Amino acid sequence: MSRTIKLIVIHCAASPNGKVLGSASKSAAAVIDQWHAQRGFRRQPAAIAAYNPSLKAIGYHFILDVDGTKSTGRALNEVGAHVAGHNANSIDVCMMDTDQYSTAQWGELSSLVKALLAKYPGVPVLGHRDLSPDLNGDGTVEPSRWTKTCSDFTVANWLAAGMKPQAKNVLPADVPATHLPVAAYPGSPPSAATSLAGAGCFMLRSPHKTPSRIHYCRSS
Ligand SMILES: [Zn+2]
DSSP: OOOOOOEEEEEEOOOOTTOOOOOSSSOHHHHHHHHHHHTTOOOOHHHHHHSOTTOSSOOOSEEEOTTSOEEEOSOTTSOOSSSTTTGGGEEEEEESSSSOBOHHHHHHHHHHHHHHHHHSTTOOEEEGGGGSOOTTOSSOOOGGGOSOOTTOSOHHHHHHTTSOOOGGGBOSSOOOOOSOOOOOTTOOOOOOOOOOSSOEEEEEEOSSSTTOEEEEEEOO
């Protein structure tokens, strides 16, 4: 089944700036799959069977990790779970980090969005927050109207600048690639899930469920 795509939506994960989520044994998408499973997200069985069968829950189509590694979640023809009211006709890209992205991430974002626009010509590219309600009906969603801060950079400015990294949103120091490239556009399934090396917990400010905070833990 093919979908009519009317939007490309950019998200941020609100994870700690500079913290690479994936590892040699587990893609960022596989980690996010666990998060989304805990939040009650579920993919349809037929969709799971058709694409990325190790991922049962993930709501995103694409994940760009801090080191620039791209991994895939849902298939392009599969409805995502990322922005209320717009899932049926949109493709999403989630950038790890909160509001500062590596040069590698900016480069991958540009390549990915260009590829998507080649496939879906003329489709608007927006940040999640740009889909907040325009309460005064003036055609502009002012910052005071944002119901969330995701994508934490102004997508319109990024597009107007020819998809160049936005100066305020660049990580001070690039992080080294610490895990294997697990997928290339349009994506190969991530490696079989195995336990993460090490353990750690961090608090995430969820840009998607403000003002709640979600406590994510990695289990060793
Ligand atoms: Zn978002």
